[in-house]
Amino acid sequence: MNQKTRYQELRVFAEEIRLKTLQTFGHIGFGHIGGAMSIVEAVALLYGEFMQVDPRNPNWPDRDKLVTSKGHAGPTIYATLAMKGFFPESMLRELNQGGGHLPSHTDRNKTPGIDMTTGSLGQGLSAGCGIALGDRMDGRECTTYVFLGDGELDEGQNWEAFLFANQMKLNNLVAIVDVNGQQLDGYTKDVMDLGNIEKKIEAFGWHVESCDGHDIPALYEALDRCRSWQEGPAAVVMHTKKGHGCSFAEGILSNHHINFKPEQMAEALEKATAVLEEARAALRK
Numbered sequence: 001m002n003q004k005t006r007y008q009e010l011r012v013f014a015e016e017i018r019l020k021t022l023q024t025f026g027h028i029g030f031g032h033i034g035g036a037m038s039i040v041e042a043v044a045l046l047y048g049e050f051m052q053v054d055p056r057n058p059n060w061p062d063r064d065k066l067v068t069s070k071g072h073a074g075p076t077i078y079a080t081l082a083m084k085g086f087f088p089e090s091m092l093r094e095l096n097q098g099g100g101h102l103p104s105h106t107d108r109n110k111t112p113g114i115d116m117t118t119g120s121l122g123q124g125l126s127a128g129c130g131i132a133l134g135d136r137m138d139g140r141e142c143t144t145y146v147f148l149g150d151g152e153l154d155e156g157q158n159w160e161a162f163l164f165a166n167q168m169k170l171n172n173l174v175a176i177v178d179v180n181g182q183q184l185d186g187y188t189k190d191v192m193d194l195g196n197i198e199k200k201i202e203a204f205g206w207h208v209e210s211c212d213g214h215d216i217p218a219l220y221e222a223l224d225r226c227r228s229w230q231e232g233p234a235a236v237v238m239h240t241k242k243g244h245g246c247s248f249a250e251g252i253l254s255n256h257h258i259n260f261k262p263e264q265m266a267e268a269l270e271k272a273t274a275v276l277e278e279a280r281a282a283l284r285k
């Protein structure tokens with residue numbers, strides 16, 4: 001298979017994840033749609049191409065690991081894990097239900113396939129450092145990936161972790177920074193202007209790749225270079241749109257946590273289905 005076809009397959013997988021994630025939110029009528037939509041392509045590349053995991057053995061010690069430090073994007077991961085066979089798709093109905101397996105923020109004790117409990121922003125990169133260091137000490141050849149939000153980078157603990165990862169030369173650690181330019185209640189540059197994120201992380205000794213986080217070939221290349229980087233930790237700084245691909249969430253400021261009407265979701269699902277069909281048609285050509 002040539003690489004162009006592979007990219008088209010991954011595009012289809014991404015649009016399937018987007019649709020399944022929206023359907024999952026659809027059952028409850030609210031959720032963190034903005035930040036869940038902006039990581040869809042990256043999640044598709046991780047679970048469709050780069051991460052070695054075993055749905056029948058979620059705790060396989062040699063698996064690649066994922067820490068979703070922006071844990072409110074959990075529904076995207078849940079939809080993907082269900083599609084990969086970690087648990088039945090019917091379980092997606094448990095999103096945000098008390099006593100269920102799918103809390104609004106990811107929890108390693110509740111959901112098969114979730115590797116770290118998150119939700120309190122700023123801590124995931126430190127956890128990722130610990131996992132990567134532990135794997136190296138145990139001689140495991142696997143990679144730990146960490147999703148970070150740009151707003152989340154306001155938390156100082158991230159920068160301690162960036163320092164530590166470089167100090168330990170953790171070449172089995174890849175951070176994926178979702179720069180959608182927005183956070184809970186405003187634009188990131190208005191709340192706490194981070195300036196040039198690529199240069200800042202580079203200044204902490206990391207290898208950095210910058211790309212459009214919805215462009216499958218560009219993101220594929222960036223992730224591939226980061227996971228192969230041997231000299232130390234690496235980061236993909238991906239520029240995205242918050243709410244990407246959800247008709248009532250994309251392009252508005254207050255799209256962090258949304259209550260929506262059934263008819264709004266029906267329209268969003270119709271549009272997302274059309275995009276998926278286009279991706280499938282491009283693959284068949």
Ligand SMILES: Cc1ncc(C[n+]2csc(CCOP(=O)(O)OP(=O)(O)O)c2C)c(N)n1
Nearest residue numbers: 035070119120121149150151152182183184
């Ligand atoms: C320590 C901590 N402070 C505040 C919050 C509340 N909170 C949840 S999401 C969020 C905004 C995060 O913005 P960003 O990291 O850019 O996420 P994204 O826009 O990608 O969803 C905030 C402030 C939290 N979960 N943890």
